[in-house]
Amino acid sequence: MADVKHDRPDTDDYDVTQQVGHLLRRVYQRHLSIFQENASDPNLTSVQFVTLCALRDHGPSSQTELVKATAVDQGTIRGIIERLSARGLITTSGDEQDGRKIIMSLTPAAEHLLDEMIPAARVISELTMADLNPAERVALLYLLRRILNYHPELP
Structure with a gap:
């Protein structure tokens, strides 16, 4: 039987392990x-830490504001808010101007935790960057920020 080549691009040299997304x-x-090995609180995830930092940096915030500040999607941030609230690290209250909006705030326990975690x-x-020399660290952070800023409208 003859070897029939289909009209398709040559993909033999594609190595997924060398692609930017995979890396x-x-x-x-x-x-x-x-993060998990070195966090002062073993029950705190990195995304929960980022959420607490966003509240520290921006003050009391709505869920939508937290989504923007953390680049975490609505469904995930909702679960994070529930878990942080259950741990007594954030409080929720109604917005005085918009009764439909819920505002999250840090508790004193969260402020103490951040003092330990930062x-x-x-x-x-x-x-994370231990194997990089100082110039490589600067270059890595510069390139990551450049990739992020290429499409600032994306999360």
């Missing part, structure tokens, strides 16, 4: 592992 995902997985977060960032 970014693997680096992120490594970072999450370092030094740990600095160590976590250092460990």
